[in-house]
Every structure is written in structure tokens, then in C-alpha cells.
Amino acid sequence: MLTDTLTQRVIKKPLGKKTVTVNFSDATDNTNFLHSTVTDDNGYFKFEQLSDKGKYIVYYSETVDNKLYSATSEVISLPNESTDLVATLASNNQFGVIFDISDEDGQRLGNADVCIFTTSIPLTKNGCDGSSFSLKSDANGNASQFNLSERHYYIFSKIVINGNDYISRDTIKIGNGILKKHISLKAIPPVSSNNLAIVAIDVNANVLANATICLFTSKALFARDTCEASNYSLVTDSGGKGSFTNLLPGKYYVLGTLYLKNFRLMAKDEVNIENNKTKDPLPLVLK
Structure with a gap:
């Protein structure tokens, strides 16, 4: 009998009208199988004319919505042997990720946004604009994306509950196979009114208009002396x-x-921002 758990069902669903194949258990070529048959409406199938001296394995494989599903039986010895096949996502020969999203208490969260970016995500990012893929978690807190390239990706996830934002930022690396990734969304405290005033001046204390001022939380990115990222x-x-x-x-x-003109003036500094503490304007001397 062929069943599935493809949509996280508690009760497996029979798969009717699906092709299953059988081959010797020691066969190295699964392309050229011994026999094939089609399951009935209840997922049942039957192979006849098999030698009772042989040992066999039954296979199922199918691509649905660009996702590869498969099932493989244990080694079967005849006579009068039955087997159950359970179709699941194939873990090899495809690239992708399956997310499960929950809150900090482990409660699964449906309808959460999951955004997949190919570039790093600024701290100010609060949505899926500019993402390569935009997903919604289902009622069980699951979301998935397949046909991804082998590389690093940046993940931003968010849900709004009773007017409060719960978010997560993370990175993943896709290789050969299906990555399973847990995302825990955490409540974001109300944004403070912390401000930082800047005054750009030259070495003679002349004010400088049209100077670009950038803030970084990453010292490594700051060291590149460019406002990128x-x-x-x-x-x-x-x-x-x-x-x-x-x-x-x-x-x-x-x-x-x-x-x-042909000159670049630059200044670098660092500052600590604390809640509800007023800071004097920071003079930034560009040289």
C-alpha cells in the first residue's frame, strides 16, 4: 500500500493512480526495473509472476509542484509478503529548505512571513521587499522553498500578534539535499526615542553640507571604509x-x-547609544 505524509497529515493519505516499480534488491540500476504497476484508488498495488526465490525492493518516485517525492520499501522476500510505502520529500537530488516557525515557547505559528534574501539584511529591514522568495507558513507553522542554488541565504521572518511584532533574522547555507531549519520568532520591544545628532566639519571647523554619514553595528563592515551594507x-x-x-x-x-573635486574627506568614530539618555551632537571632523 502507498500512502503519504506530504502535508504533515496525522493520518496518512492513500495515493491512488501512482506508478510503483519493483526490482531485485541487489540491482544497481533502478532505471531498468523488473515490473511496474499502478495503485488503485485506495493506494493498493500488487506484483505477480515474481520468483519466490528472489529478494526485491519496491520504489515510488514523482515530482509534484517542482518537489521530488519518493518511497522505498525494505527488502522483501517471497512468498506472501506485503509492504507499506510512505512517500516523503526526497532528501537527495534536490536543493531546498523546509522551515518550521514557532514562538519562544515552541508554539507553532501559521501565517508568518518568511523572506529569503541573497544579500545581507539591514537592521532596518522590516518586510519582504527586495527578497528573492516570499513565503507564508501554513497552519502547522511550516513553509518551504525548493530549486535553490548552492549558496548562503539570509532569512527574515515576521508575524504580528495583537499589534506586537515578532521577528527573526538568520542565515542558512544550501547544499545538496533538503535543509530543515527551525525559526523562533521573538517579540520586539517598543522602539525607543534614542537619537544621535551629527555635525560634519572640516579641520578648520567649517560645517560640511552634503556629507554622507553612515552607522554600522558590524565592525568588519565598518572597516571597509564604504557605506555599503x-x-x-x-x-x-x-x-x-x-x-x-x-x-x-x-x-x-x-x-x-x-x-x-578629486579629494575624498573621511572621518571615523564610534558611539554608544543608551535608552532614554540624551547625547550632545557628535562633531565629526572630516579630513
């Missing part, structure tokens, strides 16, 4: 001023740049 950025006004608002508490690395 920064968490926040702005351009100073005519008075050389700019202000970052609603920053999360923590340490930030500050990079300021300004191009004047």
Missing part, C-alpha cells in the same frame, strides 16, 4: 547637521565621507 545613513543639511532617530541601544560605528 551600513545599517543607517543620511546626508547632512546646509548646516552640516544630520540626526538619526529611534536607534536601538548598543554600539555604533560612525563613518563620514565627502567628495570635493
